[in-house]
Amino acid sequence: MSFTLAIVGRPNVGKSTLFNRLVGKRLALVDDQPGVTRDLREGEAKLGDLRFTVIDTAGLEDATDDSLQGRMRRLTERAVEMADACLFMIDARAGVTPTDEVFADILRRKGSPVFVAANKAEGMAADAGVMEAYGLGLGDPIRLSAEHGEGLNELYTALMPLADQYEERAKEDAPAIDVTVHEDEDAPDHTPTEKKPLQIAVVGRPNAGKSTLINKILGEDRLLTGPEAGITRDAISLTLDWSGTPVRIFDTAGMRKKAKVQDKLEKLSVSDGLRAVKFAEVVVVLLDAAIPFEQQDLRIADLAEREGRAVVVAVNKWDVEDDKQDKLKELKEAFTRLLPQLRGAPLITVSAKTGRGLERLHDAIRKAHDVWNKRITTAHLNRWLDGMVQAHPPPAPQGKRIKLRYMTQAKTRPPGFIVMCSHPDKMPAAYSRYLVNGLREDFDMPGTPIRMTMRGQSDKNPYKGRKKAPPSKLRKHTQGRKKD
Structure with missing residues (x-):
């Protein structure tokens, strides 16, 4: 058992910078302007031999209404209630402000330990602010x-008694009977576990309802969440058990057209979301x-396919649709026409507000993940290849027939295949698509990206061009064999 430490304070006092320092990675976005962090971000911190969970929070604002700042404050207050201890940060160069005093009074009433950190304290300019923090x-x-x-080192010394306290509590709470868990050796490697949960990234345009x-x-x-577009900035990851499946789900910032992204912070947010797509298994x-398949939606889906991720398309706000049957038919037709590279990918209608369609979304994600990890035996592939060639032989560019010799699966995640053939450079893209579409249909691999590589195999006689042995050496070699 480890304790949880929430880092709280006014905007722009360095909470995210300290969070990144403790987790050893640049997980949280950091910028000079205040109010960058809006959501709660958790990470596994390492400080010497201490291991604990650290929470980066939004800057405490002096607002209690339903504005964005007010909602951010309530979320931070909730993190304070969840945490075992709080680290209250102030800006030592700015000194203690009236807002700091208000929040210190709130934290003082909290039952759990509260530590004060005077950040930006390098140099003599911060001495006055550090002295004010005593008050x-x-x-x-x-x-x-x-x-x-x-x-x-000082932070380590302050947290050590707290770590010892929770270590003693963990020993007291430890079960008296040892339970041996036997893992299923026959379980496939790609089955999600608590140690290796299924990685899911939720992406889309701003205000599509990802956080909801x-x-x-x-x-x-x-x-x-809220009606404002672009609330989420960081790619926040959350680990949970979703209907019996251990998952790690990433909430990403909304992605607008590249031409509209001018602000530096928005560029950082989008790049953070793109990194989440690269690390995900299912996108x-x-x-x-109301406005499906906008140009930006198509770019985002195409990006996920090019990165080789399994893709599930979910249509949100389905609860406000009146003519659902006609709308669904229109969506499927547009999906097939606009995203042919994701042919067969699941299209699920959901309502983030009411929760309808979430089970179907879960099942679609699990199936997409299974297909993404699918492996086909070489023998089965070559029998299938013979049938495909007989049904539709490859073309003969410049009178040279392309011969497909054999096929094998080189990788999974996503499935990748190698076809050994003659004249691979002359293989038309249309015939490669014919084989890929056949794989999707015959091996039940809808929607997943499939990589196919044509590799050449020489038809030439390996002995052609070699110099013939002189007649005298050839006679000696022949006579020697006759004597034997």
């Missing part, structure tokens, strides 16, 4: 520089039922 009534301040890694959908799957308002492209 907050939360104990001796820890002098930190999250940017340069200074003061982490993930909140409904979680069963709680864990991510910040859920979330569309708005």
